[in-house]
Amino acid sequence: MKKASIIISAILVSFLTQAQNLRHISVKDAVEIAVKNNNNVKISELDEKVANANYHQTDAVFLPQVTVGYTALSTNNPLNAFGFLLQQESVTAMDFDPAKLNNPGARQNYSAQVEAKMPLLNMDMIYARKGAKAQEEVYKYKTERAKEYIEFGVRKAYTQ
Structure with a gap:
């Protein structure tokens, strides 16, 4: 009877240990998850959208x-x-x-x-348009660098 209970206990323990499967994650998946869920990247993307909207507001320089x-x-x-x-x-x-x-x-x-x-030549608005375009590019680069920094941190943590 003792042997039967030990065998049954061993079978139950083996089922319980199989329930905890290890999931292996690749570096690529880890980077994607980290970039997708990072708040700094989300804020940078929103700043980029705002800069894009500001640039499109300067289209009014060509309208009467x-x-x-x-x-x-x-x-x-x-x-x-x-x-x-x-x-x-x-x-x-x-x-x-x-x-x-x-x-x-x-x-x-x-x-x-x-x-x-109808304005013939409005230099103030033309320079404002150029400035808005430069700001849009700055925020685009900021978003790219934030993603690269997160990727660097994830790769560093993965290799450790």
Whole structure:
């Protein structure tokens, strides 16, 4: 009976030891996992995306500036009312009647304006664009160097 319990115990122990399989990881897999999960690399990649967005904001240097304006005025001041008529170029002989000149009633003047400006040469924005491009390249190199540093650290730890 003792021999049977020892054999059964040995079989159970062998099953338990097989449950703990060792997993071997290659250097390449270790580097990929470390680079993928490293916070410094993630932050560098986000900085790179922000720099790229800043560069694309400078595309506006080539676009026109458009402004739209609208004005509406109403007055019963005799001088302003006559001025509105002159601005509208709709003065008639009846408008010079002294009764109308002194007591014009309410007069309205409306104006709408659309203005488009196309810059010929905006050196400030051109230099800002060049600076944004340089910043984008800096963050790209920063991301690459961060990945290389993580790879170096993983390879160093793997060889030890």
